[in-house]
Structure formats: structure tokens, C-alpha cells
Amino acid sequence: MPETKPFAYCDQLVKQFEAVIQKPIPGRSSFYYTGVDLGTACVVLTVLDDSRKPVAGAYRYADVVRDGMVVDYLGAIQIVRELKAQLEQQLGTELEYAAAAIPPGTDLLDAGAIKHVIQGAGFEVTALLDEPTAANAVLQISDGAIVDIGGGTTGITILKDGKVVYLADEATGGTHFSLVIAGAYQMSFSEADCFKRDPAHHQELLPLLRPVIDKVSSIINRHVVGYEVKELYLVGGTCCLSGMETIIEQKTGIATYKPSNPLFVTPLGIALNC
Ligand code: ATP
Structure with missing residues (x-):
């Protein structure tokens, strides 16, 4: 943990x-x-x-x-x-x-x-x-990467001495998580999205969503290559999923933190x- x-x-x-x-x-x-x-x-x-x-x-x-x-x-x-x-x-x-x-x-x-x-x-x-500048006005970090997993995309912003040194935004976000749930549970997209947002379902959903979390982790891994990123800070609604930070930390090998409500x-x- x-x-x-x-x-x-x-x-x-x-x-x-x-x-x-x-x-x-x-x-x-x-x-x-x-x-x-x-x-x-x-x-x-x-x-x-x-x-x-x-x-x-x-x-x-x-x-x-x-x-x-x-x-x-x-x-x-x-x-x-x-x-x-x-x-x-x-x-x-x-x-x-x-x-x-x-x-x-x-x-x-x-x-x-x-x-x-x-x-x-x-x-x-x-x-x-830009979104990372907004997020960092609240997080106030000077080194590490802000990983913003929103609805449609995963944004990665690497900071060094308080300055942005690298930015990327790739498709894969909460929408993809909900599509997986919709398929597995035979729900409409909006039912699946609503089901996913309920913390009471997170433990049950985590194994099902693991491949998408692994994909997000591989996106992070690809973008941090060449930068000595020692810490990841998770923001964005998708990071509300309980336990996601642990999987990302395991897959990236980088210490991963998330605030009480990343949304x-x-x-x-x-x-x-x-
Ligand atoms: P983008 O940044 O990609 O344009 P966005 O700004 O709409 O999208 P956010 O509002 O940060 O993104 O996050 C929306 C996503 O977070 C949705 O997929 C939503 O289902 C998911 N989400 C919100 N609350 C929770 C929750 N409690 N548990 C799991 N997922 C959640």
C-alpha cells in the first residue's frame, strides 16, 4: 500500500x-x-x-x-x-x-x-x-508527475523544480472503464457509469477493471521514460476508484499518492x- x-x-x-x-x-x-x-x-x-x-x-x-x-x-x-x-x-x-x-x-x-x-x-x-496548471494550484507539488485520469483521457504532466518539463494526454479514461462494466454486466453505458461511481461496488469491480488499469499504467510507464519521476500524484474522477493507486504503484514501481477526493x-x- x-x-x-x-x-x-x-x-x-x-x-x-x-x-x-x-x-x-x-x-x-x-x-x-x-x-x-x-x-x-x-x-x-x-x-x-x-x-x-x-x-x-x-x-x-x-x-x-x-x-x-x-x-x-x-x-x-x-x-x-x-x-x-x-x-x-x-x-x-x-x-x-x-x-x-x-x-x-x-x-x-x-x-x-x-x-x-x-x-x-x-x-x-x-x-x-491548462488542466495540469489548475490541478497543481491545489496539489502544490514541485517534482514528480501529475496523472489526471478523467472521463476520456489520461493526462501526464511531469514537473521538475516547479516547472512543467513534459506533457502528454492519451485516450483511455473512465469511459473505457464504464464500457468494460457495461459489457460484463449487460448494462447500458449510463447504468454502468453510475454503478462504477458507487464506492460500495469498487472492491467487486477492481478485478474486472484490472486490464484497463494496467493499460493506464503502461501509458504512464511509456511517458515517464527518461525522466527521473519518483512520485505520481493521481487526480481526475476515475482515480476515485478505491485500490487503483495500489495497482498503478505496483505496475509502475513509482510511489503513488492520491488525495481524499481526486474528482x-x-x-x-x-x-x-x-
Ligand atoms: P476529461 O478530463 O477526460 O475531459 P472529465 O473532466 O469529465 O474528463 P473527471 O470529471 O475528472 O473527467 O472524471 C470523470 C470520470 O470519473 C467518469 O468516468 C466518472 O465515471 C468517474 N468517476 C467519478 N466519480 C467516481 C467514483 N466515485 N468512482 C469511480 N469513478 C468515478
Whole structure:
């Protein structure tokens, strides 16, 4: 088992965020920072107050983006607009400014579309950053690799002395895990995805999902060649799967750590950069 790495700031911020999703805190600030994470599987809005503490948040599973590309432009605008309206009602104020992020390597591909979706939903876009930069605003690591296993892809970012020295993003993510479950359990994709997200099923699912986790591990192994990576930090919703970190550590031979809830690390980092 990997030893526990102290993710003090990250875990505290995520815990606060989980609490305000359930119970927003209105009236604490005259100014709000919003992060919009337009993911392959999930759209997450995070709202921070003027001292950069979480005050509200909302998310919805959706199929409007694939591998960083907006495939349902109007659907994406609609979801962001609805989540924005929900948060504005909870906070009793208009949310004007938002930052967003794009997966590494997709800036030339689709950064414009992501920006237009957020503007189309009524925000003024203050920053468009890459996902690893967002994640590291919360993780605050200076050496090692951030491995972001999201819905559609696995992103690998290698840092040395606080600087990004290598970036890659490859297909294989939570969608592939859900497809395996759908096939094995004769479920629809969305039933399988929902089944997978329930921690009560994780122990049962781990042997079935092992080949996909092994594939993710081999992707990591391929990309870290030539860099002396001593630590892996897992983020992204797929890493919520209990026990996954142990398999990745065994397959890569690199000490592997994950925060208490890897799903919200990048979305919070986006809002921190707003
Ligand atoms: P991408 O970064 O590839 O564009 P994304 O931003 O939508 O995708 P995330 O929100 O980080 O990705 O993660 C979504 C994935 O995480 C989905 O496949 C979802 O099923 C999975 N996931 C979310 N919660 C859990 C959980 N508790 N257990 C297992 N998997 C989970």
C-alpha cells in the first residue's frame, strides 16, 4: 500500500467544497471567482469567495465534450447556464467572471470553443489555463508527475523544480472503464457509469477493471521514460476508484499518492486561477 502523502491544503479545500455543494454559503463575499470544468464525463462549476474559499458548487454528468473537444455546443452552453443559474440563486448574486481549463495539447484544437461556451452561458472569461496548471494550484507539488485520469483521457504532466518539463494526454479514461462494466454486466453505458461511481461496488469491480488499469499504467510507464519521476500524484474522477493507486504503484514501481477526493482537484484549481 502506498504510504499516505500529506495533501493538507488540497484535502482541506476539497472537503470545504464538498460541504458547500450540499449547503452553499451565501452573502460571505462581494466578489466571486468561478471555475468551469467542461469535461468529457462531467461539467463542474466551483465558486470561491474573495478569500478563495469555496462557497458553492454544482456538477452534472453530461456528454457534451469528448477528449477536450466540444461535440454538443448548444448542449454545453445550456448545462453551464443552468448550473450558473442554480448557483446564482443559492448565493443570491450574479456570477460574472469565470476561468476554464483545457486538457494538455488541445489548445490549438478547441480552446476557442470552450471559451465561447462559457461566454455563451453568460460569463466573462478571465483565464483559460491548462488542466495540469489548475490541478497543481491545489496539489502544490514541485517534482514528480501529475496523472489526471478523467472521463476520456489520461493526462501526464511531469514537473521538475516547479516547472512543467513534459506533457502528454492519451485516450483511455473512465469511459473505457464504464464500457468494460457495461459489457460484463449487460448494462447500458449510463447504468454502468453510475454503478462504477458507487464506492460500495469498487472492491467487486477492481478485478474486472484490472486490464484497463494496467493499460493506464503502461501509458504512464511509456511517458515517464527518461525522466527521473519518483512520485505520481493521481487526480481526475476515475482515480476515485478505491485500490487503483495500489495497482498503478505496483505496475509502475513509482510511489503513488492520491488525495481524499481526486474528482474536484482540477475544478477547484481552475477557480483559484480565475
Ligand atoms: P476529461 O478530463 O477526460 O475531459 P472529465 O473532466 O469529465 O474528463 P473527471 O470529471 O475528472 O473527467 O472524471 C470523470 C470520470 O470519473 C467518469 O468516468 C466518472 O465515471 C468517474 N468517476 C467519478 N466519480 C467516481 C467514483 N466515485 N468512482 C469511480 N469513478 C468515478
